[in-house]
Amino acid sequence: MKALSIKDIAVKANVSITTVSFIINGKAKEKSISEAVIEKVEKIIEESGYKPNQIARSLRTGNSNIIGLIVEDISNSFFAKIARLIEDKAYKRGYKIIYSSTENSIAKAQELINMFKSRKVDAYIISPIKGLEEDIQILLNDDKPVILFDRNLPDLSTNYVGANHFSASYQSIENFIEQGKKKIALVTTDIDVQQITERLEGYKKALVDYGLPYDESLVLKIHFNQDEKDTISQMESLFKDQQIDAVLFATNYLAISGLKVLKQIKKQIGADFSVIAYDDHEAFELHTPGISTVQQPLEEIAENVIQLILSQLSSKSKLPNQQIIIPAKLILRD
């Protein structure tokens, strides 16, 4: 049982294919199709359950109503939640999302971009990694809307939506210092992206502003896709060897590993030892004691991303690039 085509509808209604097409696309009025014909055709479409073949449509019009979403790892709760919000909002506007995870591999990301390109996606939402600049520039040269989020590539002039990581990190350290902490560690990753660098910069600046020394041995840079076992042993030695009284984790999965370590070595979080995690997670709220976190405004990020995409898609002239920086919130728990 083959699917119905526009031709079948045309034959049934005894009108031309063109007429049916005009009606489907709401151009009937402007193309002066009579009310009677419109009704007849619509009735037939309704009754037969005909749905236009989107592939044929895409081939002809050159756009697919699909938005490509490229993230580091869709199973990370931060990306999963953003993806869900973006999907919802896109869906309401008639766009579908097709996504993939890069696993922080440039090669995989490039492949993905090519794949999306050959599928003629209308726009790209990318949480990029360094090394992708050229590939993204090609998309931009093609006049495809590209929105970077979470991470920026400063060499590229395009749209970006992200949180103010510098200030969030600064505030976190400030909070530690106000509690009287002296030896504050930072556990971060070695991914070379602005968003991560900013977190380090905020950390440094806060220390300096409050007259504390910046001590490199208190900054642990975890290699981005190493085994969790190694991560855990690195953190273990950091926490054991140094007289640390506070630690800021620069990502939620690092914080989760970190909390596992603390549990293992039975180090109590409390008055003597404070923790702040980056990006909220159910585990932080439920933890005893509750773990303070830097909360990125997911809803706002998603909304801004979609707004940027839609305004670009609907305007034929190139819009000026926007860099939208949204403040992150420090949620204190005890």
Add this chain to the structure above:
Amino acid sequence: MKALSIKDIAVKANVSITTVSFIINGKAKEKSISEAVIEKVEKIIEESGYKPNQIARSLRTGNSNIIGLIVEDISNSFFAKIARLIEDKAYKRGYKIIYSSTENSIAKAQELINMFKSRKVDAYIISPIKGLEEDIQILLNDDKPVILFDRNLPDLSTNYVGANHFSASYQSIENFIEQGKKKIALVTTDIDVQQITERLEGYKKALVDYGLPYDESLVLKIHFNQDEKDTISQMESLFKDQQIDAVLFATNYLAISGLKVLKQIKKQIGADFSVIAYDDHEAFELHTPGISTVQQPLEEIAENVIQLILSQLSSKSKLPNQQIIIPAKLILRD
């Protein structure tokens, strides 16, 4: 700068479009194209960076190399993780995933199926809800591979991959009973799917087998998409009013809400009060004390789903339906 087409390549190589197409699709040998021509064309393709337009390809061949994935909520960590595993495995075999969340709405799920249909996805992976039987049957009549996972629809004869929920639930209760628990509660949802019903059945059966009474007031059925506030207050009264000494949560998000309640009302988990959660979550491992959980074998589920899809896609004759039930593991923590 328009993208290159097969025609551009044909002109450059001074051969016909047909020849180029044969070469691209590895049919050169069988169509007796000379080695010299093959090399020439491949060189030009390589140098020009030509990539076939997948849309045109799909239109002609009727398949898209896209697999549609429909889940309840992609931001739920269970689905996010499964999605990531499925995506990885599909990607390695040249398939892309396009996904969407149903939010447990039949209407949305139907819309999604239609959307996927008009996009000509090659196969469907669906975590279904009741009320979708007819729509899925239509796909089956169309000879499209459909794999249900996590939840089954018994009225439908198709492929299914899921965990053994009855036995997992039974074991959990058994474990409570062996610890000497007498008043064991079950917090579940009112979604009417087999997977949820089985968890209830396992609960009942274990009680009966061990000579404990089945008490309806100990089973709390939470309405599936109600506000978390309401859920929390319902659980609160369950935990406060009854002399419960153990509780099994039938989903991970219910367990998370439940743990919040326990924290709020300062009820300690320990010797007097045991908890088991369904579907693991980082929060359970980190919780103090650690929360025991029923772990579904995500990797195995994903692998079986993909295997089923691929074998269906590669065989032209209809394969017999398979129901793959994988044991879930009870992970005890303290």
Add this chain to the structure above:
DNA sequence: TTGATGTAGTAAAACGATTTACTATAACCA
């Protein structure tokens, strides 16, 4: 020499829509 078989390749139809340029009739006005 003829018919069969193999080699090397091509022309054109088809997939299912959109869109441009066109026709035919009616209505209107000066």
Add this chain to the structure above:
DNA sequence: TGGTTATAGTAAATCGTTTTACTACATCAA
């Protein structure tokens, strides 16, 4: 009356592939 405009609609080109059916020539066997 004839020219213009509005109304109602259609034929055919097009998007970029795949695939079927074909041609043209060479070789071989009988």
